[in-house]
Amino acid sequence: MSIAINKDKCIGCGRCHIVCPGSLIKIGNDKKAFIKYPKDCWGCTSCLKECPVYAIRFYLGADIGGKGSIMHTEKNGDILKWIIVHPNGEISEIDINQKESNKY
C-alpha cells in the first residue's frame, strides 16, 4: 500500500511533507512533492487529508490484494468525503460527518 502524488496538480505547498509520520514525502527541485520511500508508507492517509488540491491518491499494493482502485478525501465543512475511483472509471463515495460518532 502506498500513495501516488499527481505532479500536475501539486502546488508545492509542502503540507503533506510536513505531516507524514514517516517523513517519507519530500519536495523535489521542481518544487513538487514526491514520495521518496513508497514501500515505507504505513497507509495512515494523513497526507491526502492535508492536500488542498486533492493531488494525492491512496491505493492497496498488489501483494495485499490491491486491484487498482484509488482513493482520496475531500473536506467540506464537517463532511469528510471519501472518493474511490475504480479501474473502470466507476466512482464510489462515502460521506462521513465528523461531528457524528461511529456506531460500532
Add this chain to the structure above:
Amino acid sequence: MKVEKLKTDILIIGGGTAGCYAALTISENSDAKVLICEKAHIKRSGCLAAGVNALNAYIVDGKTPQDYVDYAKKDADGIVREDLLLTMSQRLNAVTERLEKLGLVILKDKNGKYVTRGNRNLKINGENIKPILAAAVEKLPNTKILNHVNIIDFSVKDNRINGAFGIGIESETFYIIEANAVIVATGGAAGLYKPNNPGFSRHKMWYPPFNTGAGYAMGIKAGAEMTTFEMRFIALRCKDTIAPTGTLAQGVGAKQINSLGEVYESKYGITTSQRVYGTVNENLEGRGPCYLKTEGITPEQDDALKKAYLNMAPSQTLKWIESGKNPSQQNVEIEGTEPYIVGGHTASGYWVDTKRATTIKGLFAAGDVAGGCPQKYVTGSLAEGEIAAYSAVDFIEENNNVSVEETDADNHLKEVKAFLEENDSYFSTEQLEEAMQTVMDAYAGGIKTNYRFNEKQLDIADEKIADIQKLSDNLHADDFQELMYIYELRERLVVCRSVIAHLKARHETRWQSFAENLDYPEKDDKNFLKFVNSRYENGKIKIILRDLTEGGAAYEHSN
C-alpha cells in the same frame, strides 16, 4: 552540519498520545519550560495518525477502577503491576472528559451519557483525535515543539539524566539538549520481526512502523531496569490490510470461525493471547483459513462498518469496496501479525513506580514505553502522560541546573559524523534491517515458526543479532533521513537482544503465541508468577526476577 545547544526544564521525547497530554498537564500546573522533540510532526505522529474509533479503556457505570485492574490482570495471567494499573484506571474517566472538551466526538444517549460498547469501551469519531491534541499543545505558552527532530540518545551520568542528543531530519542539525527532567514517551517497537507482507507493503502493519523502540533502547543502554519484554504482543487482524478486528468482534458481534464454519474461540479461551493462539492452531490442524463471521449482518451494519474503518484503518474499507462485496456478503479473513514490543497492550517497558519514575533519576516514562501496565490504549496513555507530568514538575523543584558534559556531547557528535562519512561498507541499513527481521522470524518465535521457539534457537538468534550489531557500526548515511534510519535499526537491534534474553529467562509457557517456549511448554506458577526484569551492566544483560506484590501494594523504588 549545524550544532545547536538548547536548555529546558522538562524535555518530552515523543509528541504522541502520552507526550502531548504530558505537555498539556505541565502547562496547566506550572510555569516550567517544556520542549517536545518529535521525530515526525505532532499533528499526525504516533499510534493515532489514521485515527481510532473507540476508547477501549473507560470505567463504565457500575464498574470501578479495581474492576479494570482485575480484567487486565486476568488477561495477562497475573503478570501485571496492580499499583500501576490502579493509578492509571483512577484517571481514565477524567482524561476522557478532557478529550471531549478539547473537541473529540463521543457518542452519547438522549440523556447526555456516554454510550458504552461492552464493559470498558466508548464509541467515538476519532479520525481527528491527533490533530485535536496537537492543536491544544501548539497553543500552550512556555512549550516549544521541535518537529522532525529525532532523539538518538540520553545524556546520563551517575544514573542521573541530564538531557539528550538529537538530529534534525530537515534542519540537518545536531542538537544538545539540557533538561532538568525528561519524560520519555516514544512508544513501543515495531519492525523487530519480519512482517506479514515483507514486500511492497512491508509497512502495512498493526503498529506504527516509525515507532522503533528508541525509548527502550536508550533506557537499556543507560542501565535502566526494564520489565516483561518476553510478553510480546501479537495482534489478531484482518488479513492483508492488518486492520483491527475489535470493531467487528465487539461492534457487530462477529465470532471467530474456521473454514468449516465452526466457532473455535470458545475452545481456546478469549484472552488476547488465546485468540491468536486458537487461530494459529486451527490453521496448523488443517481447519484454516479463519474468519470473523460477518456474513448475514444488515446493510445498515455494512455502511456503519465501512465508515468506522475509514476513521481508523481506511485500507480495509477500500478493500471491501474494491472487492465489490460488503462484509455482510463475505466473512473477513483473519491472521496474527508479527510480534511487537508495546507496553500499552502487553506489559513490556521501563520498570517504573506509581509516579512513572524510571530507575534513572529524573527520567519518567509514559504510554507504550512504560512497562507493567498493559491494556492502556489511548486513555491509559493520556493518564500516564498526566501522572509523569505531575512527577516531573515536582522533581524539578528540587533538582535543577543540570549540564551535559562536553565529552558526552563530543562523542555523540563524532558518532553522527562518522555515519555521514563515505566508507567502504557493502551493507545498507535496509539490508541489515531485513537480516535482523529474518533472524528474529526464524529463531526468536516469529510468524515462520508459528511464534514458537526453544532455547537453542534463542541462542542462535542472540549470536546473529550481535553480529548484525557489529555490522551496523559501519553503516553510511547520505543524508539525515538515512541517518535516522541507521539509529532506528540500531535501536531495534538493542531491543531484539533484550527480547531474546527475556524470552530465554521465563522457563515456562504462560501465554501461548506471545511467549511459547517449546522447552517449557507448561505454565509454572510456583517459579514464574514473577516479573522477569533486566538491566544492562558492563556489556551484558543481567536478568532480575522480582516477586509480584501482595494485593497490589505499591512497588516504589529509589533511584
